[in-house]
Amino acid sequence: MNPGPSVRGGNAAFTMVEIALCLGVIAFALVAIIGVLPTGVRVQRDNREDTIINQEGLLWLEAIRSGAQGLDYLTNYVDTITISNITLPPAITYYNPAGYVPPPAPNTDLKPGLTNGQVIVGLLTFPRYLYDRSGKKMDTNYITARVRAISGSASDKGQTQAARDFAFAYRLTSEVVPLSVTPEEFLDTNNISDQALLATRLYLRRLELNRGTNFHDLRLQLQGPLIPRGKGYDVVGTPKTFRTLISGFHRTNEFLIWPSTFVQAP
Secondary structure, three states, X not given: OOOOOOOOOOOOOOOHHHHHHHHHHHHHHHHHHHHHXXXXXXXXXHHHXXXXXXXXHHHHHHHHHOOOOOOHHHHHOEEXXXXXXXXXXXXEXXXXXXXXXXXXXOOEEEEOOOOOHHHHHHHHOOOOEEEOOOOOEEEEEEEEEEEEOOOOOHHHHOOOHHHHHXXXXXXXXXXXXXXXXXXXXXXXXXXXXXXXXXXXXXXHHHHHHHHHHHEEEEEEEEEOOEEEEOOEEEEXXXXXXXXXXXXXXXXXXXXXXXXXXXXXXX
């Protein structure tokens, strides 16, 4: 007896339509991932920049508040410090001759003065306001510095021009003003006939004078990164402000705060 024809079982497989549907689903997923990827990279970059700014702000606060004089490594990161005001042009820009030399700008004097850490800290504590002998405010100074990040990646710490161009840099603005607590109307001694009130206000004026001589309000504003553009640069990013109280005598010949050193106001 001859056996009947053998019947083979059917082999399961994907059809071209199913493969096309799978590729379509994968394509939609890849489009979504690629669309989110730039946002993630931008958020990571912003977080890195914010972390650097926060670390740098605290470092500068402590350096200025303690009157640091031995931070000579700052010359590797501070490119320029500019002091300017409205009434006494031109502005003065100090730079590190061993590093970045800024291009000459109109109405700006260039001085190679950033040779050690004491000079850098001293220039950043240049007083915001200058007064004459009668106590009248004369000039308002603006102190700005171009700084490359002290913290961060080791690849940004090189001294070559390429490393300087790609390193994260920011603008540092410093303001040092005498501490003022008592409102001006409580210090006015003109046209006061009451001797008790006059004595009180004279005491407050004396107290305020000694307070302003030995205590200062420090305000630092950091903003970055700096984007080179032509002979200058653009400042982008959100500025961050750091403030603290400085105690000690402000030596005008060195522009340094000497902590725990107090003097009697004249």
